[in-house]
Amino acid sequence: MIFRFLLVAAALVLIRLYIPPLVTLGVINAGNLFGFGVAGILALIAVFWNRFTEVLKHLWGGTGGKALISIICVLIITFCTVFLATLSQVVKHSYYTAENQKVIIVLGCQIRGSVPSSTLKARCTVASRYLEAHPEALAIATGGQGADEDLSEGQCIFNLMTENGISPDRIIIEDKSTNTDENIANAKKIIEENGFSNEVAIATSEYHQYRASMICQKNGLTASAVPSGSSRAAKPTFFTREVFGVWAQWIKR
Secondary structure, eight states: OHHHHHHHHHHHHHHHHHSHHHHHHOOOOHHHHHHHHHHHHHHHHHHTHHHHHHHHHHHHTSHHHHHHHHHHHHHHHHHHHHHHHHHHHHHHTTSOOOOSOSEEEEOOOOEEBTEEOHHHHHHHHHHHHHHHHOTTOEEEEEOOOOTTBSSOHHHHHHHHHHHTTOOGGGEEEEOOOOSHHHHHHHHHHHHHHHTOOSEEEEEEEGGGHHHHHHHHHHTTOEEEEEEEOOOTTTHHHHHHHHHHHHHHHHHHO
16 A cells, blocks of 8 residues: 555656646647656556555566566666666756857747747847847848748747847848758858858757757757746746757757
8 A cells, every 4th residue: 555655645746847838838748648648657666556566476487588578677677777877967057157149049939920929039138149249240040931830930030139129130040941850950050151260159948948058059050048938837847858859869960
């Protein structure tokens, strides 16, 4: 009963951690899907505890069963180790590190029709503050136009930053990209065409900074972070999602 109680409690904690973005924003991604999946597995083990232990005892009684259980345990331990190591890197890179870079790349994010998401607004706010603090710097506003968007994300970033008081001639629009890889690759082309430094600042959500820095490195750019914050309730979902995003980037590389 104690084990069952602990498993159910852990499942409820996971649901509580990962459900807020789904309820408040309608967001469902690899982050909260993973959390719900683990919670579901824990709950099922608790409900069918007797059957679960019987199966384990039966498997452990045979040589093949012992090998199977050992392999599963090794895989689980390996997954958890790599997951936590990756998550630590995502957290480590989520802090402000920019100093005096002359170019800040603002990464695009969802627009609902013509209405920018709160995430995109936050990115534009920190980018605008950076330009205010560094009068010699300029921004590259990145992001194309999705099927459900009335304007490109690059144009939306331009609009938001000029509304924040940034001079239009300090913002270059890149409006062809469809994902982070293309955001940064196309920004690199603009940097090369204008003879700008390859040392750049990246304005994006704090949980997104590590993956963005990896993509910058792949494109020959050295990135520093100008992170925008996310709500406390959304952090578990988005930081977890980034772990899988980083793994996908490893595979691409």
